[in-house]
Amino acid sequence: MRWSNPAARRARGISRFAIRSGERLASATPAMQRTLVKDALQASGPMDSILLQGWVRTRRDAKAFSFIELNDGSCLKGLQIIVDATLPDYAHVAQASTGASVAVQGRLVASQGGGQKWEVVAAQFTVLGEADATYPLQKKGHTLEFLREIAHLRPRSNLFGAVFRVRSRLAYAVHQFFQERGFCYVHTPIVTASDAEGAGDMFRVTTLDLANPPKTEQGEIDHSKDFFGKKTFLTVSGQLEAEIFATALSNVYTFGPTFRAENSHTSRHASEFWMIEPEVAFCDLAGDMDLAESFVKYLIRDAQQHCAADLEFFAKFVDKELAARLNFVLERPFQRCSYTEAVEILARSGKTWEHPVAWGDNLQSEHERYLTEEHFKCPVTVYNYPRAIKAFYMRVTDGCAPDRQTVGAMDLLVPGIGEIIGGSQREERLEHLRAGMALHHLEEKNYWWYLDLRRYGTVPHSGFGLGFERMLMFVTGVANIRDVIPFARTPGTAEF
RNA sequence: UGCCCGGUAGCUCAGUGGCAGAGCAGGUGACUGUUAAUCACUUGGUCGUAGGUUCGAUCCCUACCCGGGCAGCCA
Numbered sequence: 001m002r003w004s005n006p007a008a009r010r011a012r013g014i015s016r017f018a019i020r021s022g023e024r025l026a027s028a029t030p031a032m033q034r035t036l037v038k039d040a041l042q043a044s045g046p047m048d049s050i051l052l053q054g055w056v057r058t059r060r061d062a063k064a065f066s067f068i069e070l071n072d073g074s075c076l077k078g079l080q081i082i083v084d085a086t087l088p089d090y091a092h093v094a095q096a097s098t099g100a101s102v103a104v105q106g107r108l109v110a111s112q113g114g115g116q117k118w119e120v121v122a123a124q125f126t127v128l129g130e131a132d133a134t135y136p137l138q139k140k141g142h143t144l145e146f147l148r149e150i151a152h153l154r155p156r157s158n159l160f161g162a163v164f165r166v167r168s169r170l171a172y173a174v175h176q177f178f179q180e181r182g183f184c185y186v187h188t189p190i191v192t193a194s195d196a197e198g199a200g201d202m203f204r205v206t207t208l209d210l211a212n213p214p215k216t217e218q219g220e221i222d223h224s225k226d227f228f229g230k231k232t233f234l235t236v237s238g239q240l241e242a243e244i245f246a247t248a249l250s251n252v253y254t255f256g257p258t259f260r261a262e263n264s265h266t267s268r269h270a271s272e273f274w275m276i277e278p279e280v281a282f283c284d285l286a287g288d289m290d291l292a293e294s295f296v297k298y299l300i301r302d303a304q305q306h307c308a309a310d311l312e313f314f315a316k317f318v319d320k321e322l323a324a325r326l327n328f329v330l331e332r333p334f335q336r337c338s339y340t341e342a343v344e345i346l347a348r349s350g351k352t353w354e355h356p357v358a359w360g361d362n363l364q365s366e367h368e369r370y371l372t373e374e375h376f377k378c379p380v381t382v383y384n385y386p387r388a389i390k391a392f393y394m395r396v397t398d399g400c401a402p403d404r405q406t407v408g409a410m411d412l413l414v415p416g417i418g419e420i421i422g423g424s425q426r427e428e429r430l431e432h433l434r435a436g437m438a439l440h441h442l443e444e445k446n447y448w449w450y451l452d453l454r455r456y457g458t459v460p461h462s463g464f465g466l467g468f469e470r471m472l473m474f475v476t477g478v479a480n481i482r483d484v485i486p487f488a489r490t491p492g493t494a495e496f
Numbered sequence: 497u498g499c500c501c502g503g504u505a506g507c508u509c510a511g512u513g514g515c516a517g518a519g520c521a522g523g524u525g526a527c528u529g530u531u532a533a534u535c536a537c538u539u540g541g542u543c544g545u546a547g548g549u550u551c552g553a554u555c556c557c558u559a560c561c562c563g564g565g566c567a568g569c570c571a
Contacts, residue, residue, distance in 0.1 A: 060530045067530050080531080098521095113529050133522050138507060139532050140520055145563060146507070200570065237571095262569055263497060275571060354567085365567070422571060467571030480564095481571095492562090 032105060038074035040108060043118055047108040050120060052079060053128075055156060056100045058139050059093070066093045070104065070120075073161055076309050080111065080119040089125040098139060099131030099156070144483055151487050151496050159317070162310035163484055166303055167472055173302035174255055174276055174468070177295055183251040183278060188238030190257065193230050194446060201261040202233035203271075234259035238277050239463060240393075240450055243426060246279035246461050247453050253278040255468075263491050267480045268417060268470060272489040279463035285395075285408040285425040288462035289381050292412050292421050293334045295466065296379070300326050303475045311476075319477025325415065326475070328378070335380040337371070339363075339406065342382050345375055359404065360386050365418060372413040383410040392440040393450075394424040395460075396432050410464070414474055423464020430454040 032051040040050060054072030061067075064085050071078040081104050083093050096102055106122040113119075136150050137157060147154040154160040175185065191205050207227040208214065214225040223231045238254040245252040258275040278291060303311060304326065315322040337345070346357040346367050355364040363371075363382065372380050384397055387405040394407035408425035427433040433454055437444060444451060472484040482488035487496040 058532075060528090060533060062528055062530065065529085067533090069531080082529085111529090113531075115531050134506070136506070138521055140507075141532085142507065149563090258571080260570070264569065265497090265565085266567080266569095267565075269570070273571070419571065465571055470571060 036074035037070065037072045037077070037079045040079055040120070041075065041077055041116075041118060043108055046110065046118075049105065049123075050108045051103065051105045052081070052120060053103045054078075054101070056096050056098055056102055056131075058098055059096055061093075066090075066096075068093075068096055068102070068104075070102065071156075071161075073155070073165075075165075076158060076162055076313055077116075080113075080116050081106070081122055081125075082119055083122045083125050087122060087125065089122070092125055092127045095127040095130045096125075097131055097133070097135070099135035099137060100127055101129040101131075102127050144480060148482055148488070155486070158313065159478075160483075162307075162313050163472070163476055163478060164486065166307045166310050166476055167484065169306050170299055170303060170472060170475065171255075171468070173299055173306075176302070177298045178251075178253045178278065181251065183253045184245065184249045186238075186242055186245045186249075186252045186254050187256065188235065188241040188254045190235055191228070191232050192235045193228065193232050194240070200236050202236055203259050203261045205232040205234060236260055237275070237465065239279065239465065242277055242279035242463060243450070243453060243461065246281045246463070247457070247459060250281045251278070252280075265491065267482075268473070270469060270481050270485060270488055270490055273481070273485065274468035276466045276468060277463060279461065281459050281461045283425075283462045284460055285383060285410060285462060288423050288425060288464060289336065289383065289410055289412075292381070292410070292423060292464050292466070293379075296334075296412070296414075296420070296471070297330055299471060300330055300475060314477045319479075322477040329414075332378065334412070335376040335378050337376075337380060337382055339382055339385045340404075342367070342371060346370065349375070360388065362389050368411075368413045368418050369415075372418075373415045377415070379412060379414045381410050381412050383408070385409040385411075387436075387439070390424070392436040392442055393426050393433065394436075395427040395429075396436070408462075412464075416479075417470055417474055420470045420474060421464050421466045423462065425460065425462040428454060428458045428460050430458070 032049070034051050034053055037052065037054060040052065052070055052072070054070045057069040057071045057078050059066055059068045066083045066085075068081040068083060069078040070081050083090055083104075103124075103126045104120055104122050105124040106120045108118055108120055111117060111119040135153075137153055142157070144159075147157060147160065155164055178185070205227075208221070208225070214222040216222045223229075226232070236258060238256065238258075242252055242254050254275075254277045256274065257272055259272055260269075261271065262269065278295075280287065280291065283291070311322070311326075340359065342363065343357055343359050346353070346363075349370060351370065353364070354366055355361075357367065368382075371382070372378065384400075384406040387394075387396060387407045390407050390409045394409050397406045397408055400406045407427075410421075410423050411419050412421035412423075414420050427436055430451065433451065434444065437447065469481045469484050473479065473481060476484065478484050482490065
């Protein structure tokens with residue numbers, strides 16, 4: 001380690017770990033331990049000496065003292081600081097405007113005012129970094145669109161602080177859910193050479209000089225001269241590689257960034273997003289749906305347990321029905337309905353559809369919304385889709401009619417967002433898989449290793465993909481995917 | 497990519513074919529155990545960009561740029 005020596009670390013102002021109450025803070029004030037606002041607010045009694053460091057949310061000056069609301073991101077709430085005008089450091093208070101970083105040492109006492117249990121009476125007050133009048137985050141309301149333009153500052157707002165605390169917690173819960181169940185975490189590649197994963201347009205990865213690329217004798221770009229000796233892309237899914245590991249380690253999952261180059265302009269699509277893809281050997285479609293349901297419920301329950309204050313904030317300011325919806329979802333089994341049944345429900349609905357409903361066509365957004373928001377009023381898993389509209393690797397349903405062939409695909413639809421999970425039982429029978437590839441005009445030589453999995457010890461297996469950001473939207477009630485990812489990448493936008 | 501909505505002060509918005517407006521933020525002062533504090537005064541503008549119509553355009557028209565929504569694609 002470069003800075004393994006504690007003294008050297010201290011000299012550079014670097015603290016070794018995430019700082020928690022009771023741990024030594026090596027930087028600003030080595031003599032004292034820093035307390036996080038979260039911990040100070042939960043104090044069981046007054047404290048003679050406490051050190052807090054954070055950012056000023058707002059300051060209110062009285063004649064004899066100033067009130068400063070200090071937030072350090074450890075929780076939604078801030079801590080009220082009282083700086084008395086008789087204090088020598090009171091001269092610094094004028095610099096402690098909204099956004100400034102400050103350190104406060106003082107006494108934690110029961111608050112004289114209403115609105116908070118504890119407050120800190122400062123003995124020492126230091127402004128570490130001023131924030132002048134150009135600081136864009138005001139005390140009053142900002143639109144989400146404006147905050148997106150200042151993505152480097154928006155985590156300091158109540159809403160985004162809460163969103164990213166929940167995001168962190170849910171990422172942890174993802175691992176916890178699978179690790180508790182004996183799943184192995186597999187790191188599938190980000191750069192891939194398979195250009196037909198079938199999940200959408202891909203970003204090219206190249207080191208070729210675009211102004212002057214090497215050409216073949218036929219005058220075409222010579223990809224054999226590229227970095228990897230062939231055309232390469234950013235992954236759109238780790239599924240095919242996850243299948244390799246599922247047929248060795250039985251239960252695996254991936255959790256990583258995923259890239260889609262579609263020119264989508266919607267509130268629920270991003271060019272770069274995080275996806276969780278479990279892959280389970282010896283598991284059929286019903287088992288896959290069971291896993292998806294318990295996974296979604298687990299994540300909701302975990303957020304309720306560990307991010308209660310943040311969820312309350314969302315319920316109050318973002319989505320009034322959030323709490324009721326999350327509880328409703330937890331309390332009952334998700335509905336399940338076959339694609340064929342869904343088509344019948346839609347045909348019988350009496351609704352006039354912008355896109356007509358016909359067996360064999362994809363379900364449109366309006367259809368999915370009707371099923372989950374109006375008909376079932378609940379998350380619903382639609383399964384067994386027509387073979388022709390689904391991916392080549394999905395398993396042909398046993399006993400389906402030859403003129404209405406279906407595959408074991410399933411989509412989990414939730415109110416307000418639509419598809420949050422897409423999965424399937426994979427075709428484990430070599431000849432069926434080859435037929436599926438032929439149907440989709442895929443060349444077997446590009447999938448030789450995928451076919452080998454069916455040649456050597458093939459097993460029934462299933463999996464799905466959960467869009468992490470879509471799950472966050474569902475849990476927080478935040479309506480735009482750009483607001484649940486720290487720095488959104490969408491067509492035309494890659495700031496920060 | 498298609499359709500729709502928007503772009504006016506740092507932020508949120510109103511407005512009119514004829515002198516550019518409010519609230520908040522900023523500044524000054526007053527007041528106050530305050531809580532998005534309050535009160536008074538006050539600074540602040542290339543009305544997205546480029547053309548066009550017009551005596552005159554922030555306003556009407558066209559194109560473009562940017563933002564947003566919906567649809568498709570999907571997670």
